[in-house]
Amino acid sequence: MVAGKYISTLLIVLSLAVVAMSFNIEGQSVFDPSSPAFFPALVGVVMLISALMIARRGVQSPSSAQEEDKAPKPVAGNEDDEELEKDMYEVENITQKGINIRLVLFTLLVVLFAVLMNYFNFMVLSFLFLFGAMLLLSREKVLRSLILSAVFAVGFYYIFVYVFHFVFPS
């Protein structure tokens, strides 16, 4: 529940920040209903009320939810979905730590892709991203990932340039 408490606090802080920022809109009064500061302040107050209600009920952290069930569950979706997923997908032999590492590495790969867009040849960068991501997620299928990422990188490049008239960074 510790994470839940942090989240509740964060929501309250966010709401207060919206109200405070509304007060800081230059040359405008939140008390004047026709000013551009009025509505944002109103929204901030509504958010604050909602945040307090959420805090009262408590936000269930994903880890505490898992502890309650003692069974591995996908994070998103309702219980029916989760049951269905358990039935239909082979459950991966991976720990929560492994999932977290995979998530962080994958996010870093996406950020790297975005950062390098202006500096690399787009087709080459697409290939490297797709290959890196497939390798990260599949772990062992190197040759398959290599061929697929090469095919997709070249194919998508030409589709985007000639069908969608995209101008990629040079």
Added chain:
Amino acid sequence: MLDQILVPFTDLHLLLLIALGTLFGVVKGLLPGLSVTMAVTLLVSLTYTWDTIPAIVTMIAVFYGGVYGGARSSILINVPGSASSLAHTFDGYPLTKRGEAGVAIGITTIYAVIGGAIGLLCLALAAPFLGELALGFAARDYFLIMFLGLLLVGGLSEGSMAKAIFVAGIGVTLGMVGMDSLTGVERFTFGNLELKSGINYIACMLGLFGLSEVFVQLHNLGKVKADVIIGKILPPLIYLIKFLPLTIRTAIIGVVVGILPGAGGEISSLIAYDHAKKTVKNPTRPFGKGAYEGLVAPEVAVMSTNGGAMIPMLTLGIPGDAVTAVLIGAMTIHGLKPGPMLMVETPELFWVILGAALVSLIFIIVWGLSAISFFARVILIPKYILMPIIVFFTVIGSYGINNSVADVYWMIAFGVIGYLLKLYKFPTGPMVLGIILGPQMDVYLRRAIITEEGSVWGFVSSLFVHPISLILTLFVLFTLLSQTNMYKKMTKQLFQKFSKKSA
């Protein structure tokens, strides 16, 4: 009017785009975990440079194809392709287990087309009338409708209403970043030049609906366990007549739910399934064990919801659900203004959209009843291949909006935010509605107050004086009241008394 409806039927270029768009939608729809909203959002950014009609028509085709395609994975592998096809698993998958996957697919295809056509008929009849009525709406009425939309999103969202309202509030706040359209005053820009023009909501949507979904999928990359026997495809013709009353009733449910701002196919399909369960006395098999009616009801409702959702979108500029919110964004990008003036200024576009949806329904039959084994194999594409490709599309899509990497960074940021929201069971849909409706609500509220000479009390009293405003205000008050614990307790007690008496 008829000439314009026939444009997508006769123009080869549009016909091809609709065929491919529907196919893309069907393929996407049957891939579990990837929403129709995401597919349409991707397309908004990819068709940015296209002419208006081809771009909008393609998006409509993807919308229809995607909503239909969601049922396929529910039937074949018991995993809903989208939230709106959860109800299809109840009887669809039992049919697959009986070796009747083909019939299940045949039923959903035929009734998708029937439901879609009924929804479009309602759109064609209601939109011109509502459009004319909306011309008489005052600023306060628009504010009330949008407020009602956000309230309904809160009420109908899965989980806590407080969470939905909070998320909508964040969306509204983000929507107001930039220069105020009435006064030119900067809000929440922190002096940053890039923030002056506001946060690009397409990048935001790509992050919330695309990247965040991929992050969630990374929790389990296990393979799909599937063993599918297709069997025969078309159900006996006699069922068409037998299911006709149920079809009409569930189509009405779909259209009505679609019209409600914020409510979409995920709600109408479950209501329709529940309705079928309660009203069909002698189903083909018990519900939950492969009743054909259990597939007919949600499919008709889901597809007719599309037409219903387009009614407020095209006549009032208010999204009926998340996909229509994205479509409104797409139309705005292409220089159109969805709302009452759309019917006045560009009525031809309305009829072309209607025609495109009809053509898309025809292609649903074509794609739906052919290559079933191929589609069954598409579902089995491993996630380690699919996920990087989707991320690639979201990156390209967000870059393509302004040819700027800054939009990609926004998309990634919203992807992370969306992931965290999903992790803590906050709905993401209200945020998008908030981003789109927020700035408009702000403008309409202030205009309404200015009309009453800056008096809040004058504004409040005007809500009870004018007939349209009064009706809308009563709706808002009822919606607010229906969310209170007292109301819920009262209705529960009443329901219990009623069921005891009838027993």
